[in-house]
Amino acid sequence: MSFTGPGAALARLLVLVLIAGFVLIPIVATGLGGLKTLGELRTNTLGLPQEWIWDNYADVITRPEVWRMLGNSLNIAIFTVLLTLAVAAPAAFAFAHLKFFGEQMLFNYLILGLTFPFATAILPLFLKIRDLQLLDTHWGIILPQVAFGLAASVLLMRNAFRHVPTELVEAALIDGASYARIFWSIVLPLSLPIVSTVAIITFVQSWNNYLLPLVVLNSPENYPWPLGLMQFQSLYSTDWPKILTYITITILPAITVFLLAQRYIIAGLTAGAMKA
Template sequence: MTDIASSVRLTAGTKIYLYVSLTIIAAIVLIPLLTTALGGFKTLGDLRTNPFGLPAEWHVENYTSILFGDRYWRQMMNSLIIAVLTVFLTVSVSAMAAFAFAHVKFFGSNFLLNYFLIGLMFPAATAILPLFIRIRDLGLLNTYWGVVLPQVAFGLGMSILLFRNYFRNLPEELFQAAFVDGCGYIRFFWHISLPLSRPIIATVSIISFVGSWNS
């Protein structure tokens, strides 16, 4: 059986259109990156007068002073520590909260869920001043937790929503069979739900890590 897609031949005009379009897209992506990389070899004056051309004099020390300096790697390590703590707390708290919203029936569950989801409507930038005042009052300025806790708080809404939808789509027969065998909520969450939730755990972890690292 021959492949139909492989038998379709493109006309010369179509090939030219594809090559020209891909070249333009590649240029749009690569030119800013190349300009940025070349700008690192220039002095500040050269960068202002000749932002897109080759450097008049190549200054390799602009890169080496950063790569071999202590400050750069210390900032990278701080960012990594903050991102890892944010991912761990976000995944842990949102998974437990989402499991309760998905399987445990209690008074005010819908109201509490909507309260968490309200956070999706407001970006973190709108709460910069209240957050700074609260962190200062708690004595968390210039600490990891002063950065981690606000990131976790603003990431819980989306994470809980993703986990809750995933937990609700798990087969109901698993939940019923586990309770017939004497499995409680905690054991069902730890031994059954979490092992089956590795895809959503990876998804939430990646989203949390990228958001924290970009911040």
């Protein structure tokens, strides 16, 4: 059976259009839902608004607490990215270019963390955060995010670091360079695509994290952006158009980051696909 030719190209195009539809339809429906009244949202969920209600977006973006939560999310995401890179990059370099006893066992133990969903650890994680007196603080979110993101970050960086020619590393060792100097001056500059990819993925995951801040934080002034959804819910009613408006505004930064950094992400993820 042949997978080349105009027919195969058309089939691939149809599959891609179908996948894009599954992704884009909920996003477009969410954005349009914020432009409808509650009654129209119930009767005309997926269609275009009969009357475009821009006041929903104006009301959301003019609330001072929204911008405070935006600052909290940026603070949490930036520190999460910096700490993740600071820990994952040296660890990945060690696994890629250093040989030591128990190397493979330690690496396998680290990667084992990828098999456990975050939600399964929420109770013991809450108890540990409480014991460390980090409840209702941003550090109670940042540190667990770094810990749970290390396995994937180290795996991606290790594969990319191994792509750096060993001849360069060996030549630097012969010239008397330390492993720290090799890491900073040779490996890291040659691996900027994967570093950028890990930073972007970590930022977006932190930005979209809802469960951990919900469990850790109690004070509204410490809430990150995703928890702002609760301000449109009360005991007896839910303002769904405002919620859809808020969700649309929430996901726009993540979509924008992915679109702007798409080629860096692709370059980073494929950097370790083949060993030179």
